[in-house]
Structure formats: structure tokens, C-alpha cells
Amino acid sequence: MVVAEVEGGFLRVGSAGTFSTEIIPGQRVLIHGKRPIPGIAVKPPDHCLPPDRDEGYVPLGAFLVDTGLSPRQLQSQVRIGDPITFDRMPIHLGNGVVAGPALDNRAGLAALTLALQSLDRSGHAWDIVAAGLVQEEIGSLGARTSAHADPPTLALVIDTTYGRSHAEAEHRTFPLGGGPSNGWGPAVHPAIHEQLRLAAEHLEIPLTLEPMPWYSESDADVLQLAGGGVPTGCLFIPVRYMHSPVEMVDVEDIRRTGTLVAEFVRGLGEAASRFLEQG
Amino acid sequence: MAPARLSRTPQRTHMALLRALTEAVGVSGDEGEVRRLVREHVEPLADEVRVDALGNLLAIRRGSARRKLRVMLSAHMDEIGLMVTGAEPDGALLLGQVGGVAPQHLAGKAFWVGKGRVPGVIGLSPPHLAGTVRAHRLTLDQLRLDVGARSRDEALKRVRIGDRAAFATALTRLGECVSAKALDNRLGVAILIELLGAAPPNIDLLAAFTVQEEIGRRGAGVAAHSLDPELAIAIDCTPARDLPTWDGAENTAYNSRLGQGPALYTADRATVSDRRLLEHFETTARAARLPFQYRQPGGGGTDAGSIHRVRKGIPAISVSVPVRYPHSSAGMIRIDDWRNTVLLLHATLARLSHETLTRTRRRT
Numbered sequence: 054m055v056v057a058e059v060e061g062g063f064l065r066v067g068s069a070g071t072f073s074t075e076i077i078p079g080q081r082v083l084i085h086g087k088r089p090i091p092g093i094a095v096k097p098p099d100h101c102l103p104p105d106r107d108e109g110y111v112p113l114g115a116f117l118v119d120t121g122l123s124p125r126q127l128q129s130q131v132r133i134g135d136p137i138t139f140d141r142m143p144i145h146l147g148n149g150v151v152a153g154p155a156l157d158n159r160a161g162l163a164a165l166t167l168a169l170q171s172l173d174r175s176g177h178a179w180d181i182v183a184a185g186l187v188q189e190e191i192g193s194l195g196a197r198t199s200a201h202a203d204p205p206t207l208a209l210v211i212d213t214t215y216g217r218s219h220a221e222a223e224h225r226t227f228p229l230g231g232g233p234s235n236g237w238g239p240a241v242h243p244a245i246h247e248q249l250r251l252a253a254e255h256l257e258i259p260l261t262l263e264p265m266p267w268y269s270e271s272d273a274d275v276l277q278l279a280g281g282g283v284p285t286g287c288l289f290i291p292v293r294y295m296h297s298p299v300e301m302v303d304v305e306d307i308r309r310t311g312t313l314v315a316e317f318v319r320g321l322g323e324a325a326s327r328f329l330e331q332g
Numbered sequence: 333m334a335p336a337r338l339s340r341t342p343q344r345t346h347m348a349l350l351r352a353l354t355e356a357v358g359v360s361g362d363e364g365e366v367r368r369l370v371r372e373h374v375e376p377l378a379d380e381v382r383v384d385a386l387g388n389l390l391a392i393r394r395g396s397a398r399r400k401l402r403v404m405l406s407a408h409m410d411e412i413g414l415m416v417t418g419a420e421p422d423g424a425l426l427l428g429q430v431g432g433v434a435p436q437h438l439a440g441k442a443f444w445v446g447k448g449r450v451p452g453v454i455g456l457s458p459p460h461l462a463g464t465v466r467a468h469r470l471t472l473d474q475l476r477l478d479v480g481a482r483s484r485d486e487a488l489k490r491v492r493i494g495d496r497a498a499f500a501t502a503l504t505r506l507g508e509c510v511s512a513k514a515l516d517n518r519l520g521v522a523i524l525i526e527l528l529g530a531a532p533p534n535i536d537l538l539a540a541f542t543v544q545e546e547i548g549r550r551g552a553g554v555a556a557h558s559l560d561p562e563l564a565i566a567i568d569c570t571p572a573r574d575l576p577t578w579d580g581a582e583n584t585a586y587n588s589r590l591g592q593g594p595a596l597y598t599a600d601r602a603t604v605s606d607r608r609l610l611e612h613f614e615t616t617a618r619a620a621r622l623p624f625q626y627r628q629p630g631g632g633g634t635d636a637g638s639i640h641r642v643r644k645g646i647p648a649i650s651v652s653v654p655v656r657y658p659h660s661s662a663g664m665i666r667i668d669d670w671r672n673t674v675l676l677l678h679a680t681l682a683r684l685s686h687e688t689l690t691r692t693r694r695r696t
Contacts, residue, residue, distance in 0.1 A: 076440030146480030294455025
């Protein structure tokens with residue numbers, strides 16, 4: 054987000070959500086001002102940066118966005134508070150693997166869309182509310198308000214999880230192409246976890262248990278607290294290099310997630326109210 | 333052939349040429365794609381075109397005057413990049429660096445790998461997982477090139493050990509500027525092609541499109557030996573570190589500044605510019621009312637560093653277009669700096685004579 058204009062047509066920026074500043078230098082960006090303005094996010098040369106940098110750490114506030122516009126042009130087109138996004142098209146890497154920005158959580162939206170497309174109206178007993186929620190990255194605010202007025206009987210959060218790359222511990226990451234993960238922990242109702250497991254087994258879709266010992270780090274953390282409490286499940290798609298402009302996903306995992314969500318919904322009948330009762 | 337007209341604003345053909353050149357891949361030692369493109373453009377303009385043992389493309393255009401100077405203009409075709417050096421069991425590719433590419437410019441970028449331009453990316457662990465593990469100063473050892481393969485075998489079906497990788501960046505206009513990869517030095521190459529088409533009659537223009545500059549200026553020396561010029565000018569790009577400082581203090585280490593015109597070299601780490609040539613550039617710029625700036629003396633080097641010590645010594649100087657963020661996925665130049673560099677070089681060439689080098693007047 055644009056937080057200040059500095060001399061010579063440069064912008065200072067702040068962050069909405071978290072990402073590693075190491076990915077910034079040289080990123081093409083779009084400033085969503087009166088019209089989209091292209092620019093480059095840059096790390097100024099060392100002699101322009103604040104001193105005493107801890108282990109080479111450079112705070113986001115020291116980075117700049119260069120638009121190539123004159124200060125006057127910039128003033129007329131960009132305002133403080135304009136959002137900035139990474140300007141990169143998705144890249145098809147072959148074999149169904151795609152890299153690009155915002156796959157967290159457009160991958161989830163794609164899976165939800167697939168699920169809705171594959172559901173026959175007569176095939177499910179329960180009403181489905183498909184919710185595209187806002188401001189998850191800054192505190193699940195959309196989930197908070199959308200579940201308030203009419204809390205659902207049950208909620209399923211479709212989001213992304215850490216896809217494994219060479220640099221991470223195996224127990225905290227999930228391989229691309231290995232199927233979605235099924236959240237397990239205090240944010241998840243155990244019966245929903247079990248129903249998802251059974252549905253995946255029935256469809257022969259690989260599904261990995263994701264231990265979430267404290268928070269789910271998803272909208273589930275607030276959805277389960279809506280109204281008088283909502284039984285909530287978590288289905289997460291592995292995304293590698295999360296919160297970077299080259300997030301990576303296996304499209305097959307998105308497809309499997311959509312299929313699994315549809316199957317789960319079809320299974321919600323008379324009996325469902327009972328499986329939600331905990332012994 | 334009629335001399336091409338030089339213009340202050342870039343014509344569509346200029347921009348198309350710069351786009352084609354910057355989007356071509358030519359990591360040092362593998363300049364073939366750029367060379368083919370250059371050859372296509374210079375063949376109709378030159379009297380003689382040849383490629384030497386290292387891959388330098390030499391194009392000669394003879395002037396029509398009687399007492400001509402043999403003037404070498406060089407522009408390097410290569411760019412910094414990476415080489416695939418190994419593959420891990422999970423399909424992640426290990427990397428070696430080709431030239432001065434900083435690991436801090438690699439994370440979160442897309443690449444073209446090998447001759448087939450296989451797409452790949454270099455990612456970074458999410459901040460949620462990396463916070464305490466990774467030092468902020470990235471090293472190449474921490475990074476992998478990822479082509480989306482699930483295994484070593486799958487990765488090595490798409491790319492081979494030894495393949496080069498370059499930033500996958502398309503040229504784009506940004507306000508008064510152009511942003512692209514490899515502006516250092518495809519912009520120099522574009523300028524030299526344009527000058528070859530508009531060479532003044534008083535010189536034999538010996539154009540050297542050189543290889544392997546970024547890894548030690550290896551191509552320019554042998555090119556100068558073959559061409560045996562009376563003087564040489566290296567056309568290159570120099571970093572513009574003219575950004576605002578953190579605390580608002582004056583930025584005195586800018587090296588060069590965008591929008592101030594071509595940057596003339598007095599001295600860098602590889603060359604002390606020939607004073608007569610420097611003076612000739614200065615007086616030409618003043619006479620033609622063209623802007624110029626001095627590149628701050630200090631580190632760095634251009635093809636001139638190799639050229640000026642070939643044979644019995646060749647008077648040489650460098651002229652660079654200032655470029656912000658060179659050696660990254662997206663550099664940036666100002667269009668008017670580019671055009672003024674073309675105009676100043678052309679005016680300077682047109683005013684060259686044997687007397688330029690016989691005068692010993694001190695620089696004023």
C-alpha cells in the first residue's frame with residue numbers, strides 16, 4: 054500500500070498482510086490508483102538505506118516503488134492509501150503445475166467453484182452458502198462479519214497450506230500433488246474431520262492429516278466462534294512459496310479439493326446433525 | 333546506402349528493436365540468440381560481417397572520405413544469469429552464478445531456462461516458516477530453481493545440467509522510462525546498430541558486438557586485436573544509484589543519474605579514459621547543445637578496459653546510458669538518456685579527425 058511519496062517520483066510502501074521483503078527487489082507491481090500504474094519495487098543501494106541492519110534485514114519502509122513518472126504526474130495519478138499488487142501473470146510449468154501470485158487463496162476459490170459446478174441441485178439436502186471472504190490476511194475480518202447475522206450449521210474453510218520445497222521441515226509442509234490436507238486440532242470439529250476423511254477414502258483421493266495444535270491460521274479460527282459456535286472443518290491445498298509472487302500449486306490438488314467438497318456436501322443429510330453431536 | 337535519420341524521440345522501429353534485444357536470452361558464454369538477432373539487423377548496413385573464435389560479431393562499415401579514421405565501437409551482447417549445476421531428488425535445481433548477479437535479486441522471480449526457454453521460478457519459504465531459520469542476506473546456496481518437476485528425472489527431462497537461466501522479463505514502458513531485463517547492455521547493442529546505419533563518412537566504423545563482458549571482458553580484447561582500430565569507444569550502461577536516501581541526506585554516491593544524459597567516463601577501475609577523447613566528447617556536447625554527465629570515477633569496468641591495452645595501446649573511452657537496477661529482473665532507463673546518447677555519439681563520430689588524436693591540449 055502506498056504510504057508516502059518521496060522526492061523524485063518514488064513511493065514508500067507499507068504491507069497488507071505478511072511477506073518476506075527478500076522477494077521485493079525488481080518485482081513489477083501495479084499501483085491501483087485512478088488507473089493502474091505500473092512500477093518496479095526496488096531496494097535502494099546500500100548507501101541510501103538505514104545503517105545498522107541486523108543480519109542484512111531491511112525493513113519494508115526502506116524499500117521504494119519506482120514508477121518512472123515525474124513527481125507531478127505521480128501526484129495526479131497516485132494517492133496515499135492506494136493498494137499495490139504484484140504484477141505477474143500465472144506461469145504454466147507443465148504437468149499441471151502453475152506458479153503465480155495470490156494462489157493463496159485463489160486456489161481455494163477455484164476449488165469451491167469446481168465443487169459448486171459439480172453439485173446437482175437435487176443431490177444435496179442442505180442449503181449451501183458459498184462465501185468469498187475478504188480481509189483474511191489481516192485478521193479474518195470478512196469471516197467474522199459474514200457469519201455473524203446467520204451463523205451456519207456447519208462451516209468448511211477452503212484455504213491453502215504450506216507446500217513443501219527444498220527449504221522446509223517435512224512435518225510442517227505438504228507435497229504438491231499429494232492431495233489436500235485435512236485440518237486437525239482445536240479449530241476443527243472432530244466429526245467434520247472424520248467425515249472428510251471418509252469422503253476422501255470413498256473417492257480414493259489422497260488426503261493428509263494436518264496437525265494444527267493451536268491456531269488453524271485460517272478463517273476457521275473465527276468461524277468456529279461465530280454466534281453460539283459453529284462446527285468447522287479445514288480443507289487446505291498445498292501452495293509452495295506462499296506469500297510470494299511465484300506461489301506454486303498443482304492444479305490436480307485443486308480439482309481433488311473441489312471433488313471432495315462436493316462429496317462432503319452430498320453426504321450432509323438427516324444423519325449429519327447427529328454426527329455433529331459429540332459424545 | 334542513405335544514412336538513417338537519427339531522432340530525439342524513439343521511433344517504433346527503435347522500440348521494437350530494443351524489445352527484441354532485451355527479451356532475447358544471451359547469458360555470458362551463450363550469446364548465440366542475441367548474435368543472430370544482431371546479424372539480421374547489421375548485415376544490410378555493413379560492408380563486412382564476421383564472427384570470430386569467441387563469438388564476437390564484427391561488422392565493418394567503411395566511410396567514403398579520403399583520410400578516414402579507423403574507429404572501433406563496442407557493445408557487449410551478453411547478460412548476467414545463472415547456470416544449472418545439479419538436480420536434487422525432489423527435482424529442485426542447484427545453481428551457479430554467471431557474472432555479477434546478486435542472490436538478493438533472484439528470490440520470487442521467474443526465469444527462462446535453456447534453449448527451449450523452459451519456465452522456472454526461484455521461490456522462498458513462506459515468512460511464517462522462515463522467520464527464525466533464514467538469514468536475511470540470501471546466498472545462492474539457499475536458493476533453488478524450480479521448474480515444477482516432482483523428481484530429479486522429471487527435472488532433467490526438461491532441462492540439462494549446464495543450461496543457462498535468464499530472468500523472464502518482458503519490456504514495458506514506465507512513464508518516461510523503459511523497464512526490461514538486460515538493458516545492460518542490449519541498449520548499447522541497439523545504439524550501436526543504429527549508429528552503424530548512420531555512420532558518418534569520415535570514419536571506418538568498426539562495430540564489435542562482443543561476448544563475455546560480464547565475466548571479465550573476455551571478448552573485447554580479441555575483437556580489438558582483429559579490428560586494429562586507431563581509437564575505440566565502448567558503449568555500455570552504468571548503474572544509476574540516484575535514489576533518495578533513508579534520512580534525506582544528500583546522495584553523493586549516485587554513480588550516475590537518470591535524465592542527465594549520457595555518462596562520460598573519466599576513469600573506472602579498468603581504464604583511465606583517453607583525455608583527448610574525453611575532451612572531444614565534451615566540446616561536441618557543448619557545440620551540439622546535448623546534455624551529458626560524468627560517471628563518478630571509481631569501481632567497475634567496461635569493454636574499454638580490455639580494448640585499451642591491446643597491441644601497442646589503443647586510445648579508448650566509455651560512454652554509458654545510466655540504468656537503474658541493472659543486473660536485476662527489471663532495470664530501468666530514461667528514454668531521453670537513450671536518445672541523447674545516440675545523438676552525442678553520432679555528433680562525436682562526425683567531428684572526429686586525425687587531429688583529434690594528435691592534439692595534446694590539456695582538458696579545459
